[in-house]
Amino acid sequence: MMISKGHLRLSEQFDRLRSRGEGALIAYITLGDPTPAESLAIAQTLIDSGSVDVLELGVPFSDPIADGPVIQAAVDRALKAGMNTDLAFDIAGALDKKVPVVYLTYYNIVLQYGIERFTESCRAAGVSGLIVADLPFEESLELRAACKLCDVDYIHVVTPNTGPERMRKILADASGFVYLVSTMGVTGKRKTLSDSLGEFIRRGREAARQAPVAVGFGISGPDHVGEVVGMGADGAIVGSAIVDLIRDGTSAEEILAFVKTLKQATRPISAAVNKT
Amino acid sequence: MIESRYGEYGGTYVPEMLVPALQDVAAGYEKYRNDPGFRAELDDYLKQFVGRPTPLTLSRNMSRKYGFKLYLKREDQAFTGAHKINNTIGQALLAKRMGKTRLIAETGAGQHGVATATAARALGMDCTIFMGEVDIERQKMNVFRMRLLGAEVVAVKNGTRTLKDAISEAMRSWVTCLDDTHYLFGTAYGPHPFPAMVKDFQSVIGREARAQILEQEGDLPACVVACVGGGSNAIGIFSGFLKDEAVRLVGVEAGGCGIDSGKHAARFQGGSKGVLHGSYTYVLQDKYGQISDTHSVSAGLDYAAVGPEHSMLRDIGRAEYSYATDDEALHAFRELGMVEGILPALESSHAVAWAIKNAEELKGKTVIVNLSGRGDKDVYTVAKHMGVDI
Numbered sequence: 001m002m003i004s005k006g007h008l009r010l011s012e013q014f015d016r017l018r019s020r021g022e023g024a025l026i027a028y029i030t031l032g033d034p035t036p037a038e039s040l041a042i043a044q045t046l047i048d049s050g051s052v053d054v055l056e057l058g059v060p061f062s063d064p065i066a067d068g069p070v071i072q073a074a075v076d077r078a079l080k081a082g083m084n085t086d087l088a089f090d091i092a093g094a095l096d097k098k099v100p101v102v103y104l105t106y107y108n109i110v111l112q113y114g115i116e117r118f119t120e121s122c123r124a125a126g127v128s129g130l131i132v133a134d135l136p137f138e139e140s141l142e143l144r145a146a147c148k149l150c151d152v153d154y155i156h157v158v159t160p161n162t163g164p165e166r167m168r169k170i171l172a173d174a175s176g177f178v179y180l181v182s183t184m185g186v187t188g189k190r191k192t193l194s195d196s197l198g199e200f201i202r203r204g205r206e207a208a209r210q211a212p213v214a215v216g217f218g219i220s221g222p223d224h225v226g227e228v229v230g231m232g233a234d235g236a237i238v239g240s241a242i243v244d245l246i247r248d249g250t251s252a253e254e255i256l257a258f259v260k261t262l263k264q265a266t267r268p269i270s271a272a273v274n275k276t
Numbered sequence: 277m278i279e280s281r282y283g284e285y286g287g288t289y290v291p292e293m294l295v296p297a298l299q300d301v302a303a304g305y306e307k308y309r310n311d312p313g314f315r316a317e318l319d320d321y322l323k324q325f326v327g328r329p330t331p332l333t334l335s336r337n338m339s340r341k342y343g344f345k346l347y348l349k350r351e352d353q354a355f356t357g358a359h360k361i362n363n364t365i366g367q368a369l370l371a372k373r374m375g376k377t378r379l380i381a382e383t384g385a386g387q388h389g390v391a392t393a394t395a396a397r398a399l400g401m402d403c404t405i406f407m408g409e410v411d412i413e414r415q416k417m418n419v420f421r422m423r424l425l426g427a428e429v430v431a432v433k434n435g436t437r438t439l440k441d442a443i444s445e446a447m448r449s450w451v452t453c454l455d456d457t458h459y460l461f462g463t464a465y466g467p468h469p470f471p472a473m474v475k476d477f478q479s480v481i482g483r484e485a486r487a488q489i490l491e492q493e494g495d496l497p498a499c500v501v502a503c504v505g506g507g508s509n510a511i512g513i514f515s516g517f518l519k520d521e522a523v524r525l526v527g528v529e530a531g532g533c534g535i536d537s538g539k540h541a542a543r544f545q546g547g548s549k550g551v552l553h554g555s556y557t558y559v560l561q562d563k564y565g566q567i568s569d570t571h572s573v574s575a576g577l578d579y580a581a582v583g584p585e586h587s588m589l590r591d592i593g594r595a596e597y598s599y600a601t602d603d604e605a606l607h608a609f610r611e612l613g614m615v616e617g618i619l620p621a622l623e624s625s626h627a628v629a630w631a632i633k634n635a636e637e638l639k640g641k642t643v644i645v646n647l648s649g650r651g652d653k654d655v656y657t658v659a660k661h662m663g664v665d666i
């Protein structure tokens with residue numbers, strides 16, 4: 001049933017977008033929400049939309065301490081619907097991955113599956129990258145090594161309170177892209193972005209050197225996407241705003257219309273308009 | 277440097293955002309833990325405010341009835357009614373020296389919440405307590421006590437609405453207020469440096485108990501017993517006897533409705549190695565790593581993971597871990613009240629239950645049970661189980 005043809009590289013996707021002067025739209029959904037089968041269909045719809053540049057799939061963990069109420073509720077729905085790690089690999093494998101797909105999960109999920117078995121399954125299912133929300137740099141050695149062996153990008157997370165020295169240390173090993181957490185808090189929609197975000201993106205870019213940086217947490221709509229790309233980020237990650245639509249049973253057309261507005265905001269239209 | 281691992285257990289499995297915060301706490305603790313001024317201030321609070329040392333009481337009637345010499349380490353006599361205050365005063369004094377003005381904490385039984393609210397008031401700090409809705413319902417009296425002490429109590433409505441979710445919510449909240457707020461973790465669990473720091477502040481129990489038994493009995497006990505939730509009262513009393521190889525150390529977990537029922541919180545019976553809330557240790561989980569729902573009649577033992585040092589002590593065979601069921605704990609609660617005139621907390625009743633159950637084996641020996649708290653908070657629960665309306 002696996003129709004994956006070897007995975008797409010994140011670096012190639014970001015290079016392509018850079019050459020077009022675009023930022024990446026990274027869309028997040030929780031696998032299994034509202035059911036495993038429906039989340040597979042939603043994931044494929046997002047890939048096929050042409051608006052999503054990287055698809056981030058949450059592999060549910062019962063106690064997601066970095067997530068706010070919207071994603072917590074999605075995880076609860078998914079687990080109630082019978083979602084599990086085996087199904088996550090089935091879904092990733094079954095997707096026609098025209099864009100790179102990455103996983104976001106928590107360490108206990110990886111640990112119980114087996115670190116090597118998890119990264120090998122990522123390779124087999126065509127998952128290009130892995131984000132582990134509760135695995136800080138110091139504890140990640142084993143998983144990073146396993147990712148390297150399987151050619152899966154281990155995506156590092158840095159936050160506004162990651163000091164300069166620590167950021168350099170973490171990002172010396174950057175691969176795929178770097179996840180910049182926009183604000184001190186958990187995932188969830190926010191009205192405005194933090195005042196110091198521009199400075200943080202600048203710091204992140206510098207420490208990441210050639211690796212692309214993407215900003216997540218609180219990116220709620222096209223305005224925010226435009227803002228972070230305008231501030232120099234290579235990508236914007238939108239999660240809770242999409243999960244909200246799924247919770248409300250929004251039609252595929254409406255979800256597509258929304259991600260289209262998000263994607264448009266990653267293009268340098270405003271710059272072009274200003275010039276004319 | 278303070279230990280961050282106990283054998284393979286422990287560690288710091290938290291989102292990046294919490295790492296600098298925990299490094300600050302570790303640095304503060306490292307700076308002050310052996311500071312004579314800090315220790316003198318802590319000792320003074322423990323003596324004058326908490327009422328330490330707590331007695332080591334020979335339980336005469338129980339000893340006569342069961343045929344072994346039972347001593348009770350009376351943490352139920354510590355101010356606010358449980359051992360929790362030893363840790364909250366310690367961490368609150370530390371937080372204050374680190375320039376923090378506010379404390380947040382999780383609570384299950386409400387004892388740690390009350391003890392944190394009390395420490396906050398005593399030291400002039402603000403306080404917010406996170407508590408699961410289910411626990412709020414079963415510990416109404418402690419919730420009101422916290423409010424009477426000026427604490428804000430936040431009802432946690434997600435997940436299983438118990439201690440586990442209260443911890444998650446406290447961690448989520450902490451990252452938004454790191455500048456002025458210390459997260460006062462309530463047990464010898466969680467990410468480094470909490471297991472080491474909480475053990476340090478609870479080790480006063482073991483130091484006192486060892487000196488007291490030597491004075492009163494002229495000899496070390498054969499056995500020291502404590503209930504194990506996250507593991508703070510147990511590691512506190514065990515720490516006094518770890519080097520005394522002949523002293524048998526027994527931790528008692530919550531057996532709930534029995535191990536086979538699946539409704540329990542005995543991590544060493546049905547658990548396996550995993551990560552929850554920052555620590556690698558024994559966890560109740562399914563094969564995919566989803567954390568199991570736990571059950572215990574005592575809210576304070578109703579948690580899916582056990583302190584990492586206990587996992588190591590069990591591996592190396594220095595301590596053994598058993599369990600008592602809800603029914604056995606309820607029986608022990610009534611028994612100690614009727615026989616000795618002491619109503620223990622339902623948590624502590626698990627340790628008492630183990631001693632009663634093993635009376636035959638303990639015959640003629642000297643046993644210390646850590647009576648981690650008093651039972652006043654549990655009278656409603658016990659009445660309900662007895663079918664009595666009060």
Ligand SMILES: Cc1ncc(COP(=O)(O)O)c(C=O)c1O
Pocket residue numbers: 358359360384385386387388462463464503504505506507508509510575576577621623624648649650
């Ligand atoms: C009286 C009492 N004993 C024991 C416990 C369990 O915690 P620990 O294992 O950290 O001592 C609690 C927790 O709320 C408690 O209130």
